[in-house]
Amino acid sequence: MNVPLRMDLRGVSLRAGGTAAGRVLFHPLDLAVNAGERWVVLGPNGAGKSSLLSAMAGVFPLNAGEVRLQDRPLPHWRAQDLADWRAWCPQFWSDPFPSTVAETAAMAMRRGAWWAAPDDDDAAVAQVLAELDLAAFAKTDVRQLSGGERQRVAVATTFLQGAKLLLLDEPVSHLDLAHQRLLLRALIRRSEAGQAVVASLHDINLAWDLATHAVLLDGRGQALAGAREEVMSPRLLSQAFGVSIERVEVCGQTRFWVEP
Numbered sequence: 001m002n003v004p005l006r007m008d009l010r011g012v013s014l015r016a017g018g019t020a021a022g023r024v025l026f027h028p029l030d031l032a033v034n035a036g037e038r039w040v041v042l043g044p045n046g047a048g049k050s051s052l053l054s055a056m057a058g059v060f061p062l063n064a065g066e067v068r069l070q071d072r073p074l075p076h077w078r079a080q081d082l083a084d085w086r087a088w089c090p091q092f093w094s095d096p097f098p099s100t101v102a103e104t105a106a107m108a109m110r111r112g113a114w115w116a117a118p119d120d121d122d123a124a125v126a127q128v129l130a131e132l133d134l135a136a137f138a139k140t141d142v143r144q145l146s147g148g149e150r151q152r153v154a155v156a157t158t159f160l161q162g163a164k165l166l167l168l169d170e171p172v173s174h175l176d177l178a179h180q181r182l183l184l185r186a187l188i189r190r191s192e193a194g195q196a197v198v199a200s201l202h203d204i205n206l207a208w209d210l211a212t213h214a215v216l217l218d219g220r221g222q223a224l225a226g227a228r229e230e231v232m233s234p235r236l237l238s239q240a241f242g243v244s245i246e247r248v249e250v251c252g253q254t255r256f257w258v259e260p
């Protein structure tokens with residue numbers, strides 16, 4: 001599949017819980033995600049970041065508008081075909097039965113025929129586990145992992161799905177500083193190879209370092225989307241988060257400083 005990825009959101013609005021009774025999370029949002037782009041989704045708790053990511057994955061009902069993948073509305077896709085294009089790493093997961101890290105990571109590669117493992121499975125799994133600093137855990141039962149280790153396995157599973165669009169809901173929430181940077185580099189490498197990344201994050205400095213583009217939800221119904229520099233302005237971030245945020249240069253790097 002050498003067709004470049006494109007996802008369009010046109011006039012998308014969501015309600016809390018995806019029900020008609022839920023409050024409107026945000027009013028019409030338009031954006032287009034293209035190959036090579038890295039989008040961050042920012043906003044306070046409850047603003048609708050997870051809801052937006054799951055709507056982009058096709059598993060959360062829209063209040064208004066449409067999401068199109070490769071110019072075809074998401075509801076028109078067969079689940080198995082959709083899995084070739086988009087991978088979704090939710091914020092929570094459960095491990096109801098024993099499974100090794102390698103088996104769990106490989107799970108998304110075998111959609112539709114999990115018993116028929118391709119010959120190159122093992123090498124691909126080993127490569128991604130090494131990339132995410134999980135090689136030593138390949139044979140460990142996922143139920144014995146720490147929160148950060150388990151989160152990296154969830155990301156490994158997402159990577160191994162081989163989809164062009166990676167939708168990651170707070171993928172660094174359990175990660176220490178070194179593993180946050182390791183994941184950031186892995187995501188940048190993937191986007192440079194033609195995949196697209198959409199990730200919700202709470203750390204605006206990490207978000208700045210990752211993003212080419214940003215969506216900012218203010219929790220009061222406003223949604224902004226665009227290039228990183230336009231959306232991640234100190235004024236807009238301060239308004240959305242309700243704290244005073246300054247942008248400073250430290251050692252040649254842009255950093256955000258939150259007034260205590």
Ligand SMILES: Nc1ncnc2c1ncn2[C@@H]1O[C@H](COP(=O)(O)OP(=O)(O)OP(=O)(O)O)[C@@H](O)[C@H]1O
Binds near residue numbers: 015043045047
């Ligand atoms: N099943 C549900 N029924 C009703 N409301 C729900 C349901 N699930 C979630 N919500 C509400 O929808 C809103 C948006 O939730 P969402 O998880 O998308 O926010 P978020 O921006 O990802 O938050 P956080 O930063 O805390 O992870 C929240 O106010 C939440 O309470």
